[in-house]
Amino acid sequence: MLLVLSLIVTFRYQAIKEAERYEMNNILSVVKKNIEQNLKNNYATLITLALSIDDSGQPKNFEEIAESLVSSYKNIDAVQLVPDGIIKMTYPLKGNEAATGLDILNNPLHRKAALKAIKSKAIYFSGPVELKQGGLGVVGRLPIFKKGKFWGFSAVIIRFNNFIKSTGIDTFGENNYYFQLSKVNPLTKKTEFFLSNKTDFSKKYYKTVDIPEGDWKLYIISKKENHFFDLLPISTIGFLLSLLCGLFIYTLLKRPSELQNLIEVQTKKLTKSEFLFKSIFENAGLGIFHTNTITGKFIDANDKICQLLGYTLEEIKEMDYISITHPVDIQQDLDYMEKLKNGEIKQFSMEKRYFHKNGDIIWVSITVSPLWEKNETPNHHIAIVEDISARKEAQDALLESKQKIKDLIDSIDGIVWEGDSIEPGITYISKKSEAILGYTPEEWTSDEMFWRNIIHPEDRDWVIEYSTNAAKYRKPFDQEYRMITKNGNTVWVRDLVSIYTVDEERIRYRGILIDITKSKQFEIDLNNSLKLVTEQNKRLLNFSHIVSHNLRSHTSNIQSLISLIEMSEDEKEQNELLGLLKSVSETLNKTMENLNEVVSIQTDINPIIEKLNLNKYITKTQEILHSQITKNNVIINNTITDDVHIQFNPAYLESVLLNFISNAIRYRHPERVPEIKLSYYTEDNYQILEIKDNGIGIDLKKNGKKLFGLYKTFTKNPESRGIGLFITKNQIDALNGKIEVESNLNEGTTFKIYFSHATKENLHH
Structure with missing residues (x-):
């Protein structure tokens, strides 16, 4: 019996450690996802700020955009534009005045993180660091390149306390675990810890994950030194059972008169064992139901269940599991129970919703196991219940955040798209494509050659060659070309493309296609008008020279002849001069007719064709x-x-x-x-x-x-x-x-x- 006890204790210890590891992994995963989601919200903010900068490098509507972003993402304390590495614009400015003018590329606390963001051409989060405006904070920076040259950064600032609060660390493991966050100091090269309780935990049981966006390590540490008290009840019970077995054998060898004494001793011990079992049932960390399988009514429940649902034990014993289950989940629960009673499954687990006494909905994970032996009629079963409402809320928040990002992308006045070097073609495109070009996102992603096929034939070869060369050297690019819409029209687009390195073999493309047809047409019309005006000016200048020269010659001749006539006293000479004057006058009239014909040609705007x-x-x-x-x-x-x-x-x-x-x-x-x-x-x-x-x-x-x-x-x-x-x-x-x-x-x-x-x-x- 002691040998069996040893095996049971060993298995129990392994089960406790596995449960602890599983729980720590789950909590760590949720916290990491919360951090990643927090950072992804910041990605949208940084990209939106970057898109507010036009081709000349001038920010547009910074205050309006920054106010909208800070109000949309409550965890962000401030946003900045940092041209050439110098903080120029901050929103809100109040409380952040001290940061204005800070040259982060020449500041020891910020230089290394800023250079790393420029080198990777991707968002990088530095900190926690002491902020110029005071306090500890996390700073995310996105390097911005215009026409292939580094422009500066868009940045977000998150107070460290707000950052930790948004991760949900304060809501997990209050009794059994605590967290720690570390990072290697870029100046001292030593690991620094930023959360409270900085005592050495190297000898304790802990789990860790890396957060590459900020080169952080996140730890979850078990507060338990050992699991002695977890193993004590089963060890005690097992030892008592072993002792009882020995005493039973011993008693069989004793006189019948001693049998009664043994029975009394056993009765006391059984009572004590029952008390121990009851204590374990009542004080378990998870909720436990003991249920009648046939009627579905609760036979018993521990205190954890009463706390979870808000009912007293007496009230629970008057209820069944159907009455507290959400109507949407009832059929699935009944289907599983039917399979359990028919012997098709040995146990089952599912996520479902319970109604609290006050009407609130609680998400739980339940594991149901039968309490009948094989070939016996199903009678009782036990259900272990874990509250997962916090995890579900985190999942819902993550989905809501994803939807916000999608709505933000769909609201941009351009087609946002993404591609991958491993998977040819477009892997994602926003719904704006349907409004601008007429093609649905499904049409784009179903054919890897779709983008190439709808480029205007006259532009296709050079656009593909230019894009391929830019991707080869992993440089962002900006190009203008024509595309054919679904209804056959031609649209001019501007394609702004950023390239992100995933690893040595893989890169990701992200871009935005902006409809510039109107501006292109305006440019063409303007050039045509300029050409027409220039030509008309040349003709006008030439004509003015002609008129000036020819009319001046004739008027000069007429003036000279009139002077000679006035000076002459000889009637014959005067008649000859008058004849010459008539000839010059006729020549002038002919010249005027010729000039009039030229004017009629040049001023006939709409000649008959x-x-x-x-x-x-x-x-x-x-x-x-x-x-x-x-x-x-x-x-x-x-x-x-x-x-x-x-x-x-x-x-x-x-x-x-x-x-x-x-x-x-x-x-x-x-x-x-x-x-x-x-x-x-x-x-x-x-x-x-x-x-x-x-x-x-x-x-x-x-x-x-x-x-x-x-x-x-x-x-x-x-x-x-x-x-x-x-x-x-x-x-x-x-x-x-x-x-x-x-x-x-x-x-x-x-x-x-x-x-x-x-x-x-x-x-x-």
Whole structure:
């Protein structure tokens, strides 16, 4: 019996240690999750602050954003922007004035942590450290890079007391455990402990976890020196049973008269054993129900159960487990009980909800074991109950925090996304994608090539190459490109991408796609307007020079002639001078007509554009110039087919053809038969009419820049006025066309007239 007792005590000791280890691990895990969740809330705060800084490095709406963040996350005491490592902006400023102007990159307490954040390009939490504004605190910093260069930090400050309070350490293990938090001091290289009760616990039983975000170690330490008192009841009972067994054997060998004495002794000992069992039942750390399996009514319950539910023992004995179970959990409980009674399972555990006497809901974990032997009719069972309400609240808080982060991401005016180097494609994308591009998050994540496929074909190759190179060197990048929406439209986006190193083999991408279509269109319209205004200014300046020069010449001549007339006394001389004055006046009138024609071309904002048959107008021009063509034996070789049409103004086309063909006749070579060749072809966005002659040619090196100037002539031909090419050039320019010329002296000239394919709407625009 003593040997069996030893085995039982050994197993009991192992069970107690395992239960203690399991409980410590659970508590440590919950506290760690609380810390991690706290830090994740800070991640959202830091990223939101970083996104408030525009491309020029200027913060936007810092006070408004900071106030919203501090009010949303109650555990945060202050937020900061730290350009170039110097604290410039703090919210709230009151109480934190002393920190303003602190250069953390040159401060021994903060430098190492700040450099570590810059090197890793990720959020890093330093501390607990003595804050410049007083007190102990934890500081989280996110390095910010703009256009590949370090800008500074966004930072959050959490008072150490608030940080510890948010972890939930104060609510766990008040009787059996205590916590400790440590970190290696970057200056002294020694481990420092920050929580109360800093006595040496190296010889005690403890568990620890690492918190890499701040290089901390979190410890949970058992207050128990040993488990002597936990093992005392079963050891005592076992020893008594062994002694009773020995006495029983001894008694069998005694006289019957001694049997009665032994019975009395055994009765006393059994009474004492029953008392010990009752003590264990009443003082257990977990709640215990003794229940009638058939009726479901409670037979007995310990004090822990009474404290948990708020009922007295007498009230509990009048109840059954169905009456205190939440309606949602009843069916699952009944299903398990049915399987237990049928022998399908040996015991079961589940999480369920009980109703407290005051109406509150309590989450518990129960383990139910039968008290009947195999093949016996089910009668009684026992249920061990553990209160897990605090753990459930922590889980609910974690889910709520995750939902807040998701809502914050969905509220950003851009598409937030995440990718992974191990898993190709997009692993997460916010719902904003559906509003901006029309694609659901499921469409993005179901196809690893989805992002590549919806990039505009003209941008796809360079965007992929640029992104791949940036990822190769693990550098954040910022690029603008076009994407195709679900309905086929084109949207300009700006892609801001940060790269986070998970380990040597794995990196994670996080970015935000911002719709910049309106700003891009504004930029294009602005450039077009600038180009148009510049061109109009050039024309206006050129025209002003022409008007100034020509009118000044005529008015000067008129003034001189009037002076001569006034000075002359000879009537014949006066008549001659009046004749000259009339000639100059007629020339001035002709000049004004020419200038008026130029003005009408340049001020005709919306010239009539029609689809014109080119050969029809060429034939009409030949009819007008018939006498000149016949007189000079001109050969016209027209290779243009009758189906060629161009978009142009009818009057302008007549003027263009008449000027170029008449010039080819006028400047014919005297030693050979004049020949004019007309041909047509297309190139890019232009329809090209080519007019080639074998005339006297033009010295382009000498006169090329003045070729289309007003009143510029290059021959002694008396018919040359220097107005035709100028007007023709203005007519073609007005309709987005252009003219190119090739010529050699004594060989001939080729004019290429480029007609634009553009529509009326584009021309007007």
